Amino acid sequence: MTQTWLITGASSGLGTALALAALRAGHKVLATARNPTKAAQENPQIEELGGIWISLDVTSPDTAKHVTDAITTAGGTIDVVVNNAGYSLLGSIEDMSENEIETQFSTNVYGPVRILKGILPFMRAQRSGTVVNISSSAGVDGAPSCAMYAGSKFAVEGMSESLSKELQPFGIRVILVEPGYFRTKFFAAFVAPAAGLTEDYVGTPVEAALKAIKAKDGSQEGDPVKAAQRILEVVTSRGLGAGTEGFLRVPLGQDCYNRFQTKIDTLQANLTKMKEIAHSTGFDS
Template sequence: MSHKTWLVTGASSGLGTAITESALRAGHKVLATARNPAKAAAANPLIAELGGIWISLDVTQPETTRYVERAIRENGGSIDVLVNNAGYSLLGSIEDMSEAEIEAQFSTNLFGPIRVLKGALPFMRKQRSGTVVNVSSSAGFDAFPGCAMYAGSKFALEGMSESLAGELQPFGIRVLIAEPGIFRTNFLSAFVTPEAGMTEDYEGTSIEGMLHAFRASNGNQQGDPVKAAARILEVVSGTGMGVGKENLLRLPLGPDCYDRFQAKCDSLQENLLQMKEIAYSTNIDI
């Protein structure tokens, strides 16, 4: 496996840290981004020890594209693998979320990857090769109550990625959507709820129940982020368990994610069959 240059956003914790360390251990060069690289480096000393290069980047900022371009130019002028991993979750009732909270969710989870892509894609197009890994979620395919804005941002990321895969194929650039289920990271301890609190009518409903379930499962998640990172590396490089998976768009990670996706596919198929007669009844009569 030839050594590549990777750029990983949100490398300061969780899956981003695991992906960064996995790529570095495999001998790749990694530009690891974080909003506060000094703090991230102190919390994750192994990344620098393995040769990782910390880059300051806040994907919500308008200057993101320019910063990404500069980081790539200053570190060799090429980029082989881009991992859009930076993100967080805003959970609760839509009614309780302010416009600013909703905009921040989409600015990080959707517009952030777009800003980074606009900085990296010109380099990949020029070299006629590269891989874009957009880190979505099981919520990007199947939405739970209380996750409307988070799931909405990830659904949008997945739709964008589907289109992007076709747009970039002529340039030899691959798009891969990584879809983690529940992994033992700080994700469940770091989710954000609306500053306004919860409207009384939603207390005791599925929204409150889902938030309680998330909090209760924190620290007990069965998913191992190190193994998830290893599978991403293998699918990107076409090695190990990734052999023969080079042309696939989606990478579900975790038994919980796989089972959830299977149930959603079954439900979609049933819905489609039930609605077939209606769908075929709407053409203009000739």
């Protein structure tokens, strides 16, 4: 069955790979970018395969209206939305300005909310649809230098957990995709605070993490084309995605899987250690 997809941040990386995967599978794709002219020039295959570029900045308060207009123009139905647009603000939280933090959350958290406000009325009316929120391995395990980026992705995780329960009565599925390290421009495009790095953080885990990210750029183990194919299969319940319908989270990458397993083990140890404390706080009977 042919579906209509709307993918934000389709101008590069995982967004581009996913747009191409959906188009090659015979679906209709509305690909969004802040500069669709530039995006079309850099990714001619999307239009060649029938994709439609849409100008969209997810930080704009008019995002929901733009989405509504785009879907209406495209025929009035939407089957899959992929909230992929995002970036990472990395460094010491002390060095980040209020404006830098606000922009991080406006893009990574409020952006998907604005998109959903435009999408969900269509999906509720249809009593069907799939919401794909792109999180990160940082959305489950916060690392040094990633306080605000991880914070934004943790917000997406919590939001998606609630949405999956809120939207179930309407036949709308929520999928939370958690990529590890994939070979895209994501690392190269991270934003550092304009203030730089406070000297006290030199030689600490914050600086070490920043150096590791810069050194890793271009040698990430993950293949975004394969990641896009796995997402497509989970959305359509085919291939390796068959039988995953009842599950919310889709971790991608062996690095992500191992990182999550360590986090689960740490959480279990923490929970076990705190059991007596947790159970000691009720009123005496």
